[in-house]
Amino acid sequence: MMKIGQHLLANRLFVAPMAGVTDRPFRQLCKKLGAGYAVSEMIASNALLWKSEKTQRRANHEGEFNPIAVQIAGADPQMMAAAAQLNRDNGAQIIDINMGCPAKKVCNVAAGSALLRDEPLVQQILEAVVQAVGVGPDAIPVTLKIRTGWDRENKNAIAVAQLAEKAGISMLTVHGRTRADLYHGEAEYETITAVKNSVAIPVVANGDITTPEKAALVLQVTGADAIMIGRAAQGRPWIFREIDYFLKTGDKLPTPQINEIQEIMNSHLIDHYEFYGEYVGLRTARKHIGWYCKGLRDSHAFRQRMNTADDCKAQLQMVNDFFTEMKSHSDRLLFLEAA
Numbered sequence: 001m002m003k004i005g006q007h008l009l010a011n012r013l014f015v016a017p018m019a020g021v022t023d024r025p026f027r028q029l030c031k032k033l034g035a036g037y038a039v040s041e042m043i044a045s046n047a048l049l050w051k052s053e054k055t056q057r058r059a060n061h062e063g064e065f066n067p068i069a070v071q072i073a074g075a076d077p078q079m080m081a082a083a084a085q086l087n088r089d090n091g092a093q094i095i096d097i098n099m100g101c102p103a104k105k106v107c108n109v110a111a112g113s114a115l116l117r118d119e120p121l122v123q124q125i126l127e128a129v130v131q132a133v134g135v136g137p138d139a140i141p142v143t144l145k146i147r148t149g150w151d152r153e154n155k156n157a158i159a160v161a162q163l164a165e166k167a168g169i170s171m172l173t174v175h176g177r178t179r180a181d182l183y184h185g186e187a188e189y190e191t192i193t194a195v196k197n198s199v200a201i202p203v204v205a206n207g208d209i210t211t212p213e214k215a216a217l218v219l220q221v222t223g224a225d226a227i228m229i230g231r232a233a234q235g236r237p238w239i240f241r242e243i244d245y246f247l248k249t250g251d252k253l254p255t256p257q258i259n260e261i262q263e264i265m266n267s268h269l270i271d272h273y274e275f276y277g278e279y280v281g282l283r284t285a286r287k288h289i290g291w292y293c294k295g296l297r298d299s300h301a302f303r304q305r306m307n308t309a310d311d312c313k314a315q316l317q318m319v320n321d322f323f324t325e326m327k328s329h330s331d332r333l334l335f336l337e338a339a
Contacts, residue, residue, distance in 0.1 A: 014173075014227065043083065044074060206229075
């Protein structure tokens with residue numbers, strides 16, 4: 001078991017915050033399928049954006065399993081503090097600070113992983129947010145997500161981790177790549193190990209964890225307190241129960257049957273449509289459908305057809321028709337041809 005502040009988690013398997021992916025329906029689904037913790041999509045600290053439809057949707061935690069964790073991003077200490085307070089008042093039970101996103105639109109405004117170039121500013125932001133929500137009778141835990149540094153020649157994850165610990169950060173997640181690496185190359189678990197050995201607060205390992213065996217290996221070699229999984233859960237949210245089972249038993253669960261995957265996908269899509277509404281839901285569901293269908297026979301042609309659906313009902317029917325056709329070939333993903 002693991003705790004973040006006063007929150008006891010079901011296990012050490014975390015869903016990574018991913019813009020446009022880890023919305024409330026996806027977080028809920030991953031938690032149902034074995035994840036012990038999930039962090040929201042990134043919410044900008046700019047007050048001018050707080051009333052936008054996108055931000056309001058990202059801050060919607062209605063019916064969500066506890067603990068509710070919200071990630072905030074920005075480069076101004078006072079704006080970050082205000083954003084933390086606003087999200088706490090809106091129901092957030094944990095505030096996570098984003099210093100790991102490598103996206104240009106984030107780094108170009110000196111936020112996300114761009115902050116790793118300015119350690120004094122990092123310290124100011126951490127201290128401001130912790131003082132805003134992490135102390136006093138209504139205190140909630142503040143966590144931090146970083147990369148190993150700006151580029152291979154400028155790795156400062158250990159220094160930032162130590163700043164975080166001194167500032168009162170409750171937990172640190174390290175993606176084992178630099179900002180310059182984006183998502184290329186292999187994650188550097190040796191840096192995560194060094195960070196873990198340099199601080200007393202819990203450290204979470206993130207990057208390239210795609211199988212139960214890899215999850216066990218990363219926990220072993222890094223000594224991390226938990227692991228965070230992002231892209232590997234896209235279209236495969238049951239990866240969390242697979243990893244959880246393997247860590248507990250040393251055995252692997254059977255490959256999911258297509259019937260079950262169809263049921264999981266149907267539940268996800270219905271929640272997705274209800275959350276976003278007809279216009280946005282139809283369009284944002286396409287990427288999830290593509291991920292679910294990846295590796296299935298004729299999936300490329302199906303995705304092209306599916307994109308022509310003009311309402312959610314038609315889209316859902318097309319998806320189920322496709323899966324019905326798949327079941328006439330095989331009842332297990334293992335035997336299906338790659339797309």
